[in-house]
Amino acid sequence: MKNLRSTFKNDNWVMPYLRKYKALLALVLFLGFMTFFSAGALMFNSGFLISEAARRPDSIIYIYVPVVLARAFGIARPSFRYAERLTSHNWVLKIVSDFRKKLYQTVEKRATTIQRSHQTGDILSILADDIEHIENLYLRTVFPIVIGWLLYLFIVIGIGVLNWQVAILMAILLGVIVILLPLLSVVTNGAREFKQHQVQHEFYTNLTDQVLGLSDWKISGRYDDFLKMQQAPIEEIATLRRQDHYYQWWRGLFVQFIIFLAVLVLTVWTGIQFGATKGQANWVAAFALALFPAVDPFLSISQAASEWPIYKRSIDRVNELDRSVEKQLPEQVELGSVFETLNVDDVDFHYQGADEMVLKKLTLEVKQGEKLALLGPSGTGKSTLLKLLVGDETPTSGEITINGIPVAKLQHERANLFGVLDQKPYLFDTTVMNNVRLGNPSATDDEVKQAIAAVGLQELIESLPDQYDTEVKEAGQRFSGGERQRLSLARLLLQDAPIIILDEPTVSLDPITEKQLLDQVFTLLKDKTIIWVTHHLAGVAHVDQVRFLEAGKFEMVGTPKELYMNNEHFRKLYDLDRGE
Template identity: 75%
Template sequence: MKGLRQTFAHDTWVMPYLRKYKGLLILVLFLGFMTFFSGGALMFNSGYLISEAARRPSSIIYIYVPVVLARAFGIARPSFRYVERLTSHNWVLKIVSDFRKKLYQSVEKKASAIQRSHQTGDILSILVDDIEHIENLYLRTVFPMVIGWLLYVFIVIAIGAMNWVVGILLLLLLGVIIILMPLISVTTNGVREYRQHQIQHTFYTNLTDEVLGLGDWLISGRYDDFMALQKKPIEQIAKLRRHDHYYQWWRSFFVQVMVLLSVLVLLVWSAYSFTATKSLANWVAAFALAIFPAVSPFLNISQGASEWPVYRRSIERVNQLDAGGDGHPVKQTSLSEPFKDLSIKQLSFQYPDGDRKVVDHISMTIHPGEKVALLGPSGTGKSTLLKLMVGDLTPDDGSVEINGQNILSLQDVRSSLFGILDQQPYLFDTTVMNNVRLGNTNASDDAVKDAIAAVGLKDLIESLPAQYNTEVQEAGQRFSGGERQRLSLARILLQDAPIIILDEPTVSLDPITEKKLLDKVFELLHDKTIIWVTHHLAGIAHVDQVRFLEHGNFDMQGTPQELYKQEARFRQLYDLDRGK
């Protein structure tokens, strides 16, 4: 129960939709209850009708009403079932629509760091599994469990009103199915379900990684090893599913036994209570048969409960997408005035599994139009500092503020504050025009063409047969690395954000292409505030100040000219990059 409360303490994916569509939820539960109630009433009425007809009444009038009721309940059950299915799936389709939109918005807010914080397989697992699991949480757990509980309460109260001893016996016998079996399912079969989810999630992650490197597998002649890696998780999942199948069979058998005992209790009680006359004896079969339609919802309760560990993990994973570093959803506000300054105040951060602070009480202020270079060897915390700046991570101490407002409260307007050009900009498998327009979906065709011209690609694009409607192919394979960077730069020009982050955008380029791209970037973004993360000093003359990050602190800081004169280490690195 404690785990259940913790899961939903800061949930933004399940409970909000239960409240948003509560009217439709109540209707679904009512229709579900009436489906099984009609089935039970049909069996109850049929038991009476068969017994009464077997007595060969002298007039049809004696069985006319039961005959009519049999037809009525026979029609009512599939009708309620059909409408319940329509209503519940209408509910789910509304939820799916909201989920897809919410997932996109959650990923969009972390787009600048999504590849650093999640592998491709992670996102694939969320898209394929986690969203489906939350949908199934309603269809296979919430709805069946509530309907089953309603039937349980109705049966116990109805029988208990006629005989409290029998009511208590049914309370205990059916309680084993309603309460004990779901708890056992959670602790036994639920563990297998959770293990299967873990294997499948790891399989997605590893498979995408291995497929992306498929060429290297083939070149190294390790095709058989590649196939063996895929077979192992598939065999593990198949084994778990076999165990799950066996467990479900035995669970179903046990539920049937408990229902049989309940039927025997009703049969003994009704035989004792309704055999004083031949007419009363007609009710014996009615009570004995009425319990059978409840078998299905009672079985569904245990099955839904056994899947809860998987659903819980999925709920936690999707909630992490739109939560701050502490796991709590971030309150959204907006920037009240144009950008004035970005202040980093005594910022500290340490990863939970780390043994040192990656960022240790760093402070600095960046003003509009200022160009700042963040340097340092790999692994010194440059990328972590960027994540803290844009709000992808929550600091342990200190804060990042824009115009005095904490960046964590500005996530809703982050795209209007930051433009990001990193080392691997992604181009989608669509046209050049669509890819560049991603920076501003409201931009006109002329504005997009002007941005492309500004980055020096006008002649290249217009020389192609389809020109601006040229398909860039998956991940932009149609163009070279430098050309992909320029198309991404055109996006940033359209976006027109005041702060531009350059996260080692030239790391994969040759020196000549690197110099041309850097010159073009600083030329086009001369009026923007630029935070440039790099590991070497090519193009450093473009910036106003340099901050050298090492051991969580700024080891060197100042203008490039000052550091070249005063710091031998900086001078050595600068000359080395220039080939001296």
């Protein structure tokens, strides 16, 4: 119970929608109760009808009313069942639609932040499995448990009106099914089902990660090892499922035994209560048979309860994802003017849980149209500084502002402020036209073609059979590395953001292609503010200022010309990159 309260204490996913659609929920529960009430009433009426027909076979008049009721309850049961299924699935689909919309909006808000805190397979698991689990929470847990408890109360109270001692005995017997057995199922089978989901989730996450690197497995000659790694979790999941199947079988048998005892109690009681005359004896079979339709809802309670740990974990995960996004976004404002300056003011930064500072007392100003090169060996904080500039991370101390406004407050305008070209720009498995238009969804076909022509790919694209409708294949495999970079550059042209981040875009290109791409980038984006992160100095003549980052600090600062003339270390690096 404590875990139940803690799960829903700060819940933003389940409880709000229960309140939003409470009228429809009440209708679902009513229809579910009426389904089993009609089934029980049909069996009750049938028990009486059979006994009365056997006692008075000579005239139908004596059994006319039970015959009519049998028809009525026989029609009512499937009608209520159909209406309940239709209403419950309509209710769940409404909620799941809201869930998916909310989840996609949550991921979209801070996609890069989430990507750092979650593996790809983890994100896929949340998008697919966790939302499905929350959907099943209603269909397989909330509805069956509430309907089963309503039937339990109805049976106990109904018998209590006639005989309170028998009602207490029935409350104890049926309470084993609706209270004790569900609690036992949570402790035993629930833990097993949770373990199964955990193994399945880890398998999902690891498999996704390994599939993304499948080419490296094959190149290293370890493809068989890759296959063997998947076998262990598959076998563990199969073992847990077998154990779950056996447990459910024995639990079902136990429920049937308890129902048998309850029917036996009712038969003995009604035999004593109504055995005085032949007419009253007709009620014996009626009471005994009425209990049988309750087997299904009572059995569903235990299974529903045993699945609660899975649903709890999914609810916790989506709420944690929601909180991890919202807590990082302060109140958002609009820039309100054209971009003028980006300032880094006395910034320190260290990652959570680490004591060592990655960046130390950094101060930097980049004005509109200025070109800046950030240099330095791997591990010196260049990528971290970029994350701070765009708002993916928050400084430990100090501040980063655009036109005097903290970057953290401008995240809703992020796409209008920053364009990024990195080492591996992603091209989606769709057409060339759609991939480039991603930079500006409202761009016309002619504007997309102009951007492609500007990056020098018009001749290549128009030589293809499908031209601009050519499918680029997954991750842009249809094109070379340099061509993928140029298509991504065309996106930036359409995006028309004032600040362009170049995160080592030429690291995987040959020297000739690298020079061509850099010349093209700085020519096409000559009016933009460019912050270029690089390992080496090829093409550094394009920039206005150079910052050399070493051990979290700026060690060399100046124009390329000044540094070449006055800094021996810079001059050696520059000559080394030129092969001199």
